[in-house]
Amino acid sequence: xxxxxxxxxxxxxxxxxxxxxxxxxxxxxxxxxxxxxxxxxxxxxxxxxxxxxxxxxxxxxxxxxxxxxxxxxxxxxxxxxxxxxxxxxxxxxxxxxxxxxxxxxxxxxxxxxxxxxxxxxxxxxxxxxxxxxxxxxxx
Amino acid sequence: xxxxxxxxxxxxxxxxxxxxxxxxxxxxxxxxxxxxxxxxxxxxxxxxxxxxxxxxxxxxxxxxxxxxxxxxxxxxxxxxxxxxxxxxxxxxxxxxxxxxxxxxxxxxxxxxxxxxxxxxxxxxxxxxxxxxxxxxxxxxxxxxxxxxxxxxxxxxxxxxxxxxxxxxxxxxxxxxxxxxxxxxxxxxxx
Numbered sequence: 001x002x003x004x005x006x007x008x009x010x011x012x013x014x015x016x017x018x019x020x021x022x023x024x025x026x027x028x029x030x031x032x033x034x035x036x037x038x039x040x041x042x043x044x045x046x047x048x049x050x051x052x053x054x055x056x057x058x059x060x061x062x063x064x065x066x067x068x069x070x071x072x073x074x075x076x077x078x079x080x081x082x083x084x085x086x087x088x089x090x091x092x093x094x095x096x097x098x099x100x101x102x103x104x105x106x107x108x109x110x111x112x113x114x115x116x117x118x119x120x121x122x123x124x125x126x127x128x129x130x131x132x133x134x135x136x137x138x139x
Numbered sequence: 140x141x142x143x144x145x146x147x148x149x150x151x152x153x154x155x156x157x158x159x160x161x162x163x164x165x166x167x168x169x170x171x172x173x174x175x176x177x178x179x180x181x182x183x184x185x186x187x188x189x190x191x192x193x194x195x196x197x198x199x200x201x202x203x204x205x206x207x208x209x210x211x212x213x214x215x216x217x218x219x220x221x222x223x224x225x226x227x228x229x230x231x232x233x234x235x236x237x238x239x240x241x242x243x244x245x246x247x248x249x250x251x252x253x254x255x256x257x258x259x260x261x262x263x264x265x266x267x268x269x270x271x272x273x274x275x276x277x278x279x280x281x282x283x284x285x286x287x288x289x290x291x292x293x294x295x296x297x298x299x300x301x302x303x304x305x306x307x308x309x310x311x312x313x314x315x316x317x318x319x320x321x322x323x324x325x326x327x328x329x
Contacts, residue, residue, distance in 0.1 A: 011320040016329060017292055019270050024293040028176030035171060038189060042167050042196045049201055 163203075167196050170213060173294065174220050180289050181224040182231075183278070191227060195220045210303050217294070217304045221286055228282065269327060276326040277319075284319040287312055 012020075174195055179188035198219050199206075206215055277288055283305070290301045298316075302309045 011317070011324065012292070013329060016273065020273060020292050021295065023270055023274075024176060024180060024289075028172065028179055030172075030175070035168075038171060038175070038192060039164065039167055042171075042193050043164065045193055045197050046163070046200050049197060 163196075163200055166199075166212060170216050171196070173213070174216055177217060177289060177294065178220055178224055180293060181221070181285070182227055187227060191220070191223045195223055198223070214300060214303045217290070218306070221304060225282060269329060272327045273323055276323045280319050280322060284315050284322070287315040288319040288323075291316055 171192060175188055175192045178191045178195070179185060182188055182191065195216060199216055206212075210218075277285060280288060286305060287301055290296045290304060291298075296304070298309045298312050301307075301316075302312045305312065307315075
């Protein structure tokens with residue numbers, strides 16, 4: 001627990017606090033030439049940093065503009081195919097059912113004949129196994 | 140065009156956005172000593188502290204659009220400086236060869252044990268050895284405790300300001316400071 005007197009004197013004697021502060025000020029103390037040189041260095045780095053940022057921004061803007069122009073050119077009205085418009089709204093479920101019906105009416109394609117056989121045989125197995133299932137369910 | 144410091148401060152309160160490089164020069168002049176001192180005490184190497192001070196102002200200038208005046212410029216700059224020092228210390232830890240060669244320890248000694256040429260009345264308050272012992276304990280504190288300790292006793296900031304710089308709650312700052320002082324008191328008798 002933090003004692004009550006803590007907020008007032010922070011637990012450090014005044015002489016220690018003053019000595020620390022003065023020592024730190026002394027350690028950080030530098031000549032005027034040092035500060036002037038540091039300012040000059042910062043100024044130089046700022047000058048170098050600014051132009052480096054601007055061309056990058058300019059380049060990004062040019063790239064975006066070029067991409068926009070390219071998109072406009074590729075998407076000209078003359079190239080566009082008019083989309084076929086149908087007045088009749090088709091129900092997708094109905095369309096799927098019709099497709100299935102058409103496929104069944106056309107018979108099994110030759111390439112899928114073995115699959116059709118396999119399906120027939122598995123159907124037979126299911127028919128055999130079903131009585132068991134019925135028996136199990138009966139319980 | 141350069142402007143007076145109060146006028147500049149007013150513009151700074153509105154954000155750095157419109158401040159030119161020449162105006163920023165005045166901010167550098169106003170804060171460079173404090174930023175350098177704080178960095179020096181954190182990284183313990185004058186050359187690194189100089190580089191980091193420059194980096195701090197560079198970052199402040201390049202990200203000035205993000206400064207909205209929610210805190211003072213000093214708080215904002217110190218926040219950048221503390222983050223830079225943390226990164227630097229982390230990177231330095233990774234390069235263990237330097238420590239192996241004790242280069243860092245030598246520079247540490249050069250920073251903390253530099254002879255004081257100017258007589259100071261406060262120097263008589265606490266003996267040099269004792270002061271060095273305090274600095275050594277401070278250096279062994281956790282990074283967070285050290286930051287809090289330095290901001291409080293070197294920069295003489297109040298708990299709220301420290302909390303702003305370190306992005307902490309005031310209660311956390313108080314607890315960290317209490318632990319740091321307890322550690323110093325444990326190790327150094329006066």
